[in-house]
Amino acid sequence: MKLATRVTKIKPSPTLAVTMRARALQAQGKDIIGFGAGEPDFDTPENIKQAAIKAIQEGFTKYTPVGGIDELKDAIITKLKRDNGLTYKRSQIVASCGAKHTLYNIAQALFEKGDEVIIPSPYWVSYPDIVLLAGAKPVIVNTTASTGFKLTPEKLEKAIRKKTRAVVINSPSNPTGATYSLKELEGLAEVILSKGILAISDDIYERILYDGLVFHNMANVSEAMKDRCIVVNGVSKAYAMTGWRIGYAAGPENIISAVTEMQSQSTSNATSISQKASVEALAGDQKTVSVMAAEFEKRRNYIVGQLNEIKGMSCMKPPGAFYVFPRVSRLYGTGYGGRKIAHSVDLSEFLLEEAGVAVVPGSAFGNDHHIRLSYATSMKNIEEGVRRIKAVVKKLA
Numbered sequence: 001m002k003l004a005t006r007v008t009k010i011k012p013s014p015t016l017a018v019t020m021r022a023r024a025l026q027a028q029g030k031d032i033i034g035f036g037a038g039e040p041d042f043d044t045p046e047n048i049k050q051a052a053i054k055a056i057q058e059g060f061t062k063y064t065p066v067g068g069i070d071e072l073k074d075a076i077i078t079k080l081k082r083d084n085g086l087t088y089k090r091s092q093i094v095a096s097c098g099a100k101h102t103l104y105n106i107a108q109a110l111f112e113k114g115d116e117v118i119i120p121s122p123y124w125v126s127y128p129d130i131v132l133l134a135g136a137k138p139v140i141v142n143t144t145a146s147t148g149f150k151l152t153p154e155k156l157e158k159a160i161r162k163k164t165r166a167v168v169i170n171s172p173s174n175p176t177g178a179t180y181s182l183k184e185l186e187g188l189a190e191v192i193l194s195k196g197i198l199a200i201s202d203d204i205y206e207r208i209l210y211d212g213l214v215f216h217n218m219a220n221v222s223e224a225m226k227d228r229c230i231v232v233n234g235v236s237k238a239y240a241m242t243g244w245r246i247g248y249a250a251g252p253e254n255i256i257s258a259v260t261e262m263q264s265q266s267t268s269n270a271t272s273i274s275q276k277a278s279v280e281a282l283a284g285d286q287k288t289v290s291v292m293a294a295e296f297e298k299r300r301n302y303i304v305g306q307l308n309e310i311k312g313m314s315c316m317k318p319p320g321a322f323y324v325f326p327r328v329s330r331l332y333g334t335g336y337g338g339r340k341i342a343h344s345v346d347l348s349e350f351l352l353e354e355a356g357v358a359v360v361p362g363s364a365f366g367n368d369h370h371i372r373l374s375y376a377t378s379m380k381n382i383e384e385g386v387r388r389i390k391a392v393v394k395k396l397a
Contacts, residue, residue: 006133010132013125015125018358018360019034021358033385035377040240041377042292044277048278052244052277055272055276056273060273063269064275067260068270068275071275071276074090076095077089083215084217086231088250089253092251092253094256097245097246098247100247101267102248103126103127104133106232106255109261110165110255112135113136115135116163119168120140120143120168122370123366125364125365127168137163139164141155148178148316149178149325153188153190156191156192164195164197166198167199169188169217170205171217172206172318173321174204174321174323175360176318177319177320189222198228198230199225200232201217201232203217203232204232204236205322206233207237208238208292208320209320211297234247234248235277239281241281245271296322298379299382300324302383303375304317313393314327322376323373324372325371336350336396344361344363345361348361357385359371
């Protein structure tokens with residue numbers, strides 16, 4: 001049976017593929033340590049679970065307005081004011097089935113054939129495919145460790161053409177943890193405003209920052225920039241709610257209205273029970289967020305130190321998120337037992353098969369010189385996983 005052409009333009013999520021392969025090997029009885037999934041290992045906080053239970057008990061299990069219940073929109077508005085100093089109305093808010101769904105809806109509402117969207121590399125694996133599914137063209141702009149894997153105004157301006165509609169800024173970033181300062185965002189905003197394009201600010205790792213850093217996004221730069229910015233966030237990472245599937249967007253009213261219309265013909269509303277739980281997450285006690293972030297910081301410090309002790313690897317200390325993105329290209333050209341390591345996929349397969357450690361190849365994020373490890377797992381797993389990596393990398397020659 002013939003499939004639509006759009007299916008051939010995209011590929012399965014590499015991060016999910018690595019996680020599924022690791023789980024399949026575990027199901028076969030193999031001892032696998034997974035550094036693949038970007039999923040906090042913490043349980044959803046009890047107050048949030050209780051809010052969901054109460055919603056079920058009270059029969060809040062029916063359809064809701066497409067863009068989210070007013071209670072959730074108000075909680076999002078309060079959060080944006082409290083944490084970000086940003087003011088929005090209900091008509092400027094939409095809640096969807098996760099931040100990925102939010103980004104997909106935005107692309108469907110804004111982009112079409114002939115449009116271009118700038119995506120800094122390394123990038124989250126789904127950005128290019130989301131743009132492609134809207135019929136538009138992802139324009140990849142490479143960044144380097146010398147700039148902390150951050151887009152510069154000069155590179156942004158050079159990449160903008162007549163067909164450019166938007167640029168995606170993910171801070172803190174997946175996969176590098178790169179985090180923009182307000183001054184750096186101001187430099188990008190100057191270019192964005194002068195060229196009349198949009199900024200899509202993916203803030204999903206906003207609450208996972210280290211070393212006393214203060215979070216800023218593109219909308220914080222100025223009122224003019226806020227009018228050219230769509231802020232995307234969700235509850236998955238900060239509140240350990242990946243499976244609850246609630247994301248949201250805040251932005252210009254006409255864009256949010258269009259996004260809501262797109263959603264009305266796909267999923268309709270996000271799960272009613274999850275919406276009630278997310279109200280508690282955003283408006284309730286925030287202590288657990290700080291506790292989780294503090295634990296992630298300990299893990300970051302340990303894994304970065306250990307990876308930098310491995311000959312052939314070098315790892316930047318990420319200021320945010322819960323990933324490390326070590327450079328491993330000095331290991332390319334080596335081999336062991338008839339196996340040759342030519343690129344990040346080879347190395348990832350070698351680590352999985354020889355060490356029982358699942359990582360994601362950097363090529364999935366647009367940079368083949370690196371691999372990505374998520375430290376959103378226990379310290380015990382991190383210690384054992386790094387020990388295994390050290391042991392098998394020594395075999396490469």
